[in-house]
Amino acid sequence: EPFRLCHVTTGRYLGLMEEKGLHLVDRDKADIKTTSFCFRSSKEKCDAGKNTDTDCMGIPEIKYGDSMCYLQHLYSGLWLTYQATDAKCRLGGNLRKAILHSEGHMDDGLTLSRSQREESHTAGLIRSTVSLFTHFIRKLDGFSHEGSLSSLCLPMKTVTCSLQDLIKYFQSPLDGQSHEDKQKKMAALRRRQNMFKEEGVIDLVVDCIDHLHHYSSDSCITDATQWEAVVYLFYELLAALIRGNRVNCAHFSSSVDWLIGRLDHLEASSGVLEVLHCVLVESPEA
Structure with a gap:
């Protein structure tokens, strides 16, 4: 058939x-x-x-x-x-x-083997995440043509909700669970992190952060508080994608200088420090 x-x-x-x-x-x-x-x-x-x-x-x-x-x-x-x-x-x-x-x-x-439910769900999330973040970057890139961020109709609310859901999806197992349950959940978490890294999502998140910082000082931003919140959530997601994962931290270890350079932006300093902590703790290469 x-x-x-x-x-x-x-x-x-x-x-x-x-x-x-x-x-x-x-x-x-x-x-x-x-x-x-x-x-x-x-x-x-x-x-x-x-x-x-x-x-x-x-x-x-x-x-x-x-x-x-x-x-x-x-x-x-x-x-x-x-x-x-x-x-x-x-x-x-x-x-x-x-x-x-x-x-x-x-x-x-x-x-032939049936798709694992967890992997299939993660793959679907990767597809929707890449589509949304790529669209977001294209909208920001359109600033040079439109001349005003307010006229671009940025999907800030959609991006915010997506970031919050993804951060929750990559949340580490809570304390109080049995050792066996915690190990199973940690293994599942690492598989999710690895799939996102293999499909280039970590690099895409970094690209989004760069774009947001590039326009963060623009006088056309109508809601600076919302803008700063989105920047912080992107750093939160970046930390969640590499936390406890030596392979992903090693992949990101070459970007330590990039992180330190972002400390100049006060609105994102706490998020930067969280990512930096993950890299320094988990990656000997850093």
Whole structure:
């Protein structure tokens, strides 16, 4: 049965582009012919004129966690495989570039598993967060064209509510819980933090802070108190994304000078100090 593969954190679809090959396609360009795939139990060519049922037992079923299957682009007939490793050009580690090919490799088989509820929910949050923060930055960038921040209709209320929800989502386990429960919640928290970091959300938050500081002294700001509150919440979220996570703190450790430079802004000093504390405590690199 044909289907389309949607990348949850970006909303793009896996598809075959003539000029780019296998590629993540924007929703508005994701037509059926480009993005339709199907699972096959084997790479044997199907002959519509012959009965392909094995010993009259019916069409083989593909089951979660049990069956090996292959992914085929429906309209081209090409198989999802990987590009052979070039000794002179490696992506690093065990990463392989996915491509579509007429034959592929013997080890192209996939085992399907159901999405973990926690990871699926986190991926959805990443997608909505990236969309909102990117829109917010674009609105701020439009200041140079509009000439007045008040005329940009910045989604301050929406951004504020989103920041508060995300800070709560990354809240550390409360005291008074059993050691086992606390360890489980800490492990889940680190997975959330790692997913957000891998999708570039930490860098996006830093970009938002830079934009807010750039316009913080502008005389056109109508509500300075709300502006300062949003700046502080962005620092709170940044701290929540790296707190207790050595990998994320190490990723951010090279930005210590950037943090110290932000101490000049009194309205954000408490938020800056909170982030700085997380980095200095958790990252030996700092």
